[in-house]
Amino acid sequence: MNSSLVIGLSAVVVAIKDGEAAALTVRHKAASGNLTGLPFGPFDPDGHRTFELALRAFVTEQTRFDLGYVEQLYTFGDKGRDAPLADLGDGDAAARVISIGYLALAPAAVDTHFAGSTWRPWSQIFPWEDWRIGRPPALAPIETALRAWSGGDAQRLARARLLFALDDAPWNEERVIERYELLYEAGLVQEAARDRGETAPSRSDQLIAAVGEAMISDHRRILATALGRLRGKLKYRPVVFELMPDAFTLSALQRTVEAIAGVPLHKQNFRRALERAELVEGLGHLDAETGGRPAELFRFRREILGARPVSGLSLPLLRE
Incomplete structure (x- = not known):
């Protein structure tokens, strides 16, 4: 039986809120339970001139937030994964959804004043990804669960060690999607059981908290892809300044x-x-509003873009 193809557009909108990296999320009509998702909508080839213009319209409609910096992220359409949901109207219920993800950066997490939309910290969705004050507590129950899942299989255990920095392996902050996919393969995230049509296995409260909040459809996978991409781009493009106001202190930038x-x-x-x-x-x-000793204000030299090759920022890690 033939099924039609629907092109969906999803947006990962990132800003800094209360010192945390946060993503703009919404509650869709099609969502079950209390889960949130990303701003999302179907592309209409007759009504939309470009993908990006359609995306901007969806985000504004669903969140009352106007996008600034936007770049295409990735195309998602794996069979067997729950396709990103949207109100597709009276279209073919058997349609295969191909979702094109976009990454958008905002200099402020402006209150959207729209029911169902909120800025959600990444640390709630990926608790194992925040090493700013040391090894995340979430990794302890995750490590136990991954070792049990490996069952002594050397290849599985090696992947877990490499991705989650077990046994003193180094941490690679860019491999966000690989870590999420391993948790998915191991059946540790809620989305895995849902996509397989299975009942989620019983888990300890510690493990439930450690694997973070589930999202509708494949949206957490899209968000993980965006986080990894953004972390990589920090090093070779000055994208971080899209998250800063016109004037900022160097401490705020760091x-x-x-x-x-x-x-x-x-x-x-x-x-x-x-x-x-x-x-x-x-x-x-x-x-004078730093709360302590006044600090000098700086600006990003945006005029150098296009005038010469511009790199990103070195990330000199603080070693204990």
Whole structure:
């Protein structure tokens, strides 16, 4: 039997809220339970001129938030995974949904004032990804569960060690999607049982909290892809400044980078790297609202974009 193809557009909108990296989420009509998802909608080839314009319209309609910086992320359409849900109207119920994900960055987590939309910290969705104050507590029950899942299989255990920094293996902050996919394969996240049409196995309260909040459809997979992409781009493109206001302190910039990367940075080395890259310029006046000693305000030298090759930021980790 033939089924039609529907192209869906989903947006990962990122901003910093209360010192945390947060994603804009919504509650869709099609969602079951109390789960949230990403802003999402179907592409209409007759009514929409481009994918990006359609995406911007969906986000504004569903959240009352207007997008700024946007880039295409990835195309998701694996058979056997719950396709991203949307109100598809009277279309073919058997339609296969191909979802095109977009990454959008905002300089402020503006209150959307729209029912069902909220900024949700990444740490609630991926608790194992935040190493800013040390090894996350979530990793303890995850490690126990992954070792049990491996059943002594050397290949499985090696993957768990590599991705989740077990047995003193180094942590690679960019491998977010690989870590989520391993938890999915091991059946530790709620989405896995749902997609397989199975009843979720009983788990301890510690493990339930450790694997984070589930999302509708395949939206947590899309979000994991976006987080990994953004962490990588920090190092080779100055995208972090899309998350900053026009004027900022260097401390605020460092905290933003740390919130996205999920790792602590060495203050002096971070500032030396900024100076070498010549990405920022002092404004000659101080921020008196820091709550302590006034700090100098800086701006991103946006005029250099296109004038010369521009790199991202070095991430000098703080070593204990």
